[in-house]
Amino acid sequence: MRIILLILAISFASISLVPGQGIGSPGTIKDDGRLAASTKQLNQFFRRFNAEESPSGEIRYYPGDSLYHNVPLRQGFIQILFDNQTSSISKELKTEFINTVLSSSYPQYINFHREGWFSEVQTDFIYKGKREKVTIILKLQPEGLGYEWVFDAVSFDPFKNLFNKPVGDEKDFLHPLSHELGFMNLRRAFQDSKSPEAYTETSFTPDYLTLFLYEMKLGNLRFDNVNGVRFHFFQIEGWYFEVSQFNRPGFNTGWLISNLVKLKPGDKETIQKYIYDQN
Numbered sequence: 001m002r003i004i005l006l007i008l009a010i011s012f013a014s015i016s017l018v019p020g021q022g023i024g025s026p027g028t029i030k031d032d033g034r035l036a037a038s039t040k041q042l043n044q045f046f047r048r049f050n051a052e053e054s055p056s057g058e059i060r061y062y063p064g065d066s067l068y069h070n071v072p073l074r075q076g077f078i079q080i081l082f083d084n085q086t087s088s089i090s091k092e093l094k095t096e097f098i099n100t101v102l103s104s105s106y107p108q109y110i111n112f113h114r115e116g117w118f119s120e121v122q123t124d125f126i127y128k129g130k131r132e133k134v135t136i137i138l139k140l141q142p143e144g145l146g147y148e149w150v151f152d153a154v155s156f157d158p159f160k161n162l163f164n165k166p167v168g169d170e171k172d173f174l175h176p177l178s179h180e181l182g183f184m185n186l187r188r189a190f191q192d193s194k195s196p197e198a199y200t201e202t203s204f205t206p207d208y209l210t211l212f213l214y215e216m217k218l219g220n221l222r223f224d225n226v227n228g229v230r231f232h233f234f235q236i237e238g239w240y241f242e243v244s245q246f247n248r249p250g251f252n253t254g255w256l257i258s259n260l261v262k263l264k265p266g267d268k269e270t271i272q273k274y275i276y277d278q279n
Contacts, residue, residue, distance in 0.1 A: 044254075044255070046112055085246075087258050119138045121138060123225065134155070135154065135155040230258070234272075242260075
């Protein structure tokens with residue numbers, strides 16, 4: 001995987017939780033250049049979002065530690081976990097999101113091993129001698145004593161027009177009395193028709209991942225490289241956010257929130273269909 005991780009050798013200045021000593025108002029970390037704000041690894045994104053490490057990143061916090069899930073520390077971390085240079089996320093939306101996450105009555109956290117997040121990987125493959133873009137959706141599943149990433153779906157342009165199922169008057173069908181003929185008219189579906197998918201049930205959808213793996217087993221597909229990775233989160237109730245990697249000068253780099261949406265009823269399913277290329 002050719003993902004370049006920008007590692008900044010900059011240490012956090014010591015931050016006190018006393019107002020006026022490295023804490024902004026109200027209770028936020030001042031991002032004044034003293035912070036090594038680059039979130040170098042996705043695991044660090046989880047720890048910072050939840051306030052499970054020190055500002056310098058050198059100390060891990062665990063349940064029982066005085067600063068574990070500390071609210072002011074979380075607020076400061078989350079504020080620097082946004083892409084503040086290129087994204088169009090409004091200040092008001094960020095504030096509402098942070099207030100939701102830090103709610104005193106119902107604080108919310110993200111969890112590496114919990115459902116509700118997955119990865120979108122942009123790749124290049126060689127298909128029958130031609131370079132093609134392939135989007136692969138991966139998710140975590142339990143395996144033995146740990147977890148593993150597995151393929152969940154694939155979006156591949158050469159497959160998209162393979163199954164253009166006719167509808168309405170254009171759709172051919174097998175007569176409901178076909179059984180009385182011993183289904184001899186199956187010839188229409190398997191030999192005469194150029195759209196055998198027309199004879200499938202109404203809810204039929206092709207399994208592109210199976211087709212993709214089949215073509216790979218035949219030797220028609222060859223992996224070339226990864227050219228982009230992003231992560232999609234639905235773990236915060238009522239919200240969706242996307243995390244992307246930014247390699248650039250300055251402190252606002254690494255894995256950052258690049259998109260944020262407050263969900264209305266039905267939005268989650270719509271966004272998931274869009275990501276999975278099911279529209």
